[in-house]
Amino acid sequence: MTQTLAKHGWTLGLAALFAALLILTKMIQPDFGLSGLDSLGRAALPFAFATAAMTVVVLAGGIDLSVASMMAVASVTGARLMDGATETEAVWIVGFVLVVGLCMGAINGALIVFTRVPDIVVTLSMLFVWEGTALLILQGPEGGCAVWLTNLILGGLTLPLLPEGLTNWLPKSVVLVIVVLGVIWVPIRRSKLGLSIYAVGSDPLAAYRSGVSLGQTRIIAYALAGLLAALGGLSLTMSTGIGEPIPGPYLMASVAAVVLGGVALTGGKGGLMGPILAVFVLRLVRMDLTLLSVDPNVTTIIEGTIMVVVVMFGGLLALRGRIR
Amino acid sequence: MKKLLTATATLGLAFGLAGAAQAEGYKIGISNTVQGNGWREEMVCAMKAQALVSGKVESLNIAHRNTDAAGQLEDMRNLIQAGVNAIVVNPANADGINAAIKEATDAGIVVVAVDQAVTEPSAYILSNNQEQYAYLGAKWLFETMGGKGAVVYMRGAAGAGADNDRDAGFKRALAEFPEVTVAQETFTGWQQDQGKQQILDFIATGVPFEGIWTSGIDNVIVDALVESGAPLVPVVGADNAGFVGQLANTPGLVGAAVTNPGSVGGAGVALAIQILDGQKPASNTVLVDPSLWANNADDGKAQIAAAQNPNLDPEWPVSVSIPGWTTYSMDQIIACKGPGE
Numbered sequence: 001m002t003q004t005l006a007k008h009g010w011t012l013g014l015a016a017l018f019a020a021l022l023i024l025t026k027m028i029q030p031d032f033g034l035s036g037l038d039s040l041g042r043a044a045l046p047f048a049f050a051t052a053a054m055t056v057v058v059l060a061g062g063i064d065l066s067v068a069s070m071m072a073v074a075s076v077t078g079a080r081l082m083d084g085a086t087e088t089e090a091v092w093i094v095g096f097v098l099v100v101g102l103c104m105g106a107i108n109g110a111l112i113v114f115t116r117v118p119d120i121v122v123t124l125s126m127l128f129v130w131e132g133t134a135l136l137i138l139q140g141p142e143g144g145c146a147v148w149l150t151n152l153i154l155g156g157l158t159l160p161l162l163p164e165g166l167t168n169w170l171p172k173s174v175v176l177v178i179v180v181l182g183v184i185w186v187p188i189r190r191s192k193l194g195l196s197i198y199a200v201g202s203d204p205l206a207a208y209r210s211g212v213s214l215g216q217t218r219i220i221a222y223a224l225a226g227l228l229a230a231l232g233g234l235s236l237t238m239s240t241g242i243g244e245p246i247p248g249p250y251l252m253a254s255v256a257a258v259v260l261g262g263v264a265l266t267g268g269k270g271g272l273m274g275p276i277l278a279v280f281v282l283r284l285v286r287m288d289l290t291l292l293s294v295d296p297n298v299t300t301i302i303e304g305t306i307m308v309v310v311v312m313f314g315g316l317l318a319l320r321g322r323i324r
Numbered sequence: 325m326k327k328l329l330t331a332t333a334t335l336g337l338a339f340g341l342a343g344a345a346q347a348e349g350y351k352i353g354i355s356n357t358v359q360g361n362g363w364r365e366e367m368v369c370a371m372k373a374q375a376l377v378s379g380k381v382e383s384l385n386i387a388h389r390n391t392d393a394a395g396q397l398e399d400m401r402n403l404i405q406a407g408v409n410a411i412v413v414n415p416a417n418a419d420g421i422n423a424a425i426k427e428a429t430d431a432g433i434v435v436v437a438v439d440q441a442v443t444e445p446s447a448y449i450l451s452n453n454q455e456q457y458a459y460l461g462a463k464w465l466f467e468t469m470g471g472k473g474a475v476v477y478m479r480g481a482a483g484a485g486a487d488n489d490r491d492a493g494f495k496r497a498l499a500e501f502p503e504v505t506v507a508q509e510t511f512t513g514w515q516q517d518q519g520k521q522q523i524l525d526f527i528a529t530g531v532p533f534e535g536i537w538t539s540g541i542d543n544v545i546v547d548a549l550v551e552s553g554a555p556l557v558p559v560v561g562a563d564n565a566g567f568v569g570q571l572a573n574t575p576g577l578v579g580a581a582v583t584n585p586g587s588v589g590g591a592g593v594a595l596a597i598q599i600l601d602g603q604k605p606a607s608n609t610v611l612v613d614p615s616l617w618a619n620n621a622d623d624g625k626a627q628i629a630a631a632q633n634p635n636l637d638p639e640w641p642v643s644v645s646i647p648g649w650t651t652y653s654m655d656q657i658i659a660c661k662g663p664g665e
Contacts, residue, residue, distance in 0.1 A: 029405060029406065029407070031405075031407060032405060035404075035405070036405050039398070039401035039402065039404070039405060042397070042398075042401070043394075043397070043398035043401065043402075046394055135482055135483055138483070139482070139483060139488070140417075140483050140484070140485060140487075140488040141393065141416075141417035141418070141419065141420055141483065141485060142419070236392075236393075236394050239393075239394050239397055239423070240393045240394055240397065240419070240420035240421070240423075241419060241420065241422065241423065242393070242417070242419045242420050244392055244393055244416075244417065244420065244483070245482070245483040246392065246481070246482075246483045246484070247392075248391060248392030248394060248395060249390060249391050249392070249395065283398070286398070286402070287402045287405065290385060290387055290399065290402035290403065290405075290406060291385075291402065291405060291406045293383055293384065293385040293386070293406070295386075296359075296386045296387065296388035296389060297388075299389070300389065
């Protein structure tokens, strides 16, 4: 019990912080309720997928600066193909976009492994390459989105057999994040591949000597990041109904959530749960600042300060635990 | 933990009391997705100043940051949560934020889109006519060039809605002058440094050009021509204070400024208050048409002279007010203070 507590201390702390913020939000705005949770869930969606993508490569000891640009490529590809397509065709289009994401990520990974140019340089260059690609696919914000796809994130969850009141408070967007990330990440985490990703991230030499294929593991980690970024891009199209070729502010936000989520930027340490909780914490902070009508030029300062303080405080607690 | 709870409870109580103590008035939300650009900063200041002078606005909730349409959806939904009576929004693009606009108007919130149009029919639109903006300037430029020659076409940001509309207007004018060719097309990203570098690079190639059309990155282009000793060809820009100053004072420069008032934000707030007061406009859409001030015509010269104001930031448009809509003074918009500040 204490072992689990210690192991998941950071994640539990974030969950407590999130709960405290929810209470604070209810105090600031007594009307905060189901629609507020729904807004929060939908706002968190693209950030959650971008952060998941970043988490996987950081765990494998790398970094991917092209996350936001890959999201843009996925978003405009989906939006352009879905413009005028039928609902059933859209199913194939979603599959195609995910494959495109997987390929973009694999290209990133392969370039890093085979050219031996540092990951930060390769993905910085690819940031521009994918950005240009997105502009070639769509020159301006336009395109379409299938109705079933939009409905995936609209409103609260209703399940057959269960009474509506029991599940309706849970926004569909939050369920989508949990289900999709669970389906992708849990099997990987429990397989040899998951172990390899952590091993490569924490000590490449030891991993190599234990028989882990470094190159292959890295390429797979980047490909996974591409897949998750494509999901993020699709979630943008779901929310807006169109595709935007100019990448949104997801790169820095994903790095921030990874750090706040307790993942070591040096690799090999942390999980997916923490960063996703961090995304919700950061979105809720933004909502509270808007509710309080804080000067917009001050909000970014507050957001940054909160991050530094939380990470410092957490680090201090971890240090104290270790000494004891 | 107990201390924390008490502290948050006190904080909550304090906010509750503050809310109850304030006099009744409208609560207006503002959403903007470009931060740190002179035009947008003037727009936000116009919104604040108009809210202040109206005397009818209790507070402004301003969501003002660099983000995309998805981020603007988040901001608008947060404003809905904040319980505002109206939202004045400069949309990231025409279609991307329709979902949140619909949610707002369904909740009884008045939504006014300023500067750029949206396709959601429940919103009111008070927008600058961007297509006409580009057409007007380009037509003047091609006429001034004598209907022939090569033009440098310096656009805004690739993929932006306003840039697409302006491109349509530029192409419409170009089609009317078959002997005018585009020597070079660039995207300045509406960044001063980028635009200046691009024109300096182009001058260095030695390719001749007879005119320059800019999408509002204008004064640095004139600077570049003067500094590099290149021929002072006719230049079209926006009514930014720096460029309008050059039109009056740079010897040998022939140019024209096309108005694109950032104060449209203040007009949007005025319209929102009118609607909240129960006076609905006849049409959902009001287009603010641009006008052209050329320094080779008498009326243009007079308008340029009248617009000189040393107190204005050089990146701000000089048309700080829109007659019939905004009621604040020049000092009030420069002070940039909203209600309660």
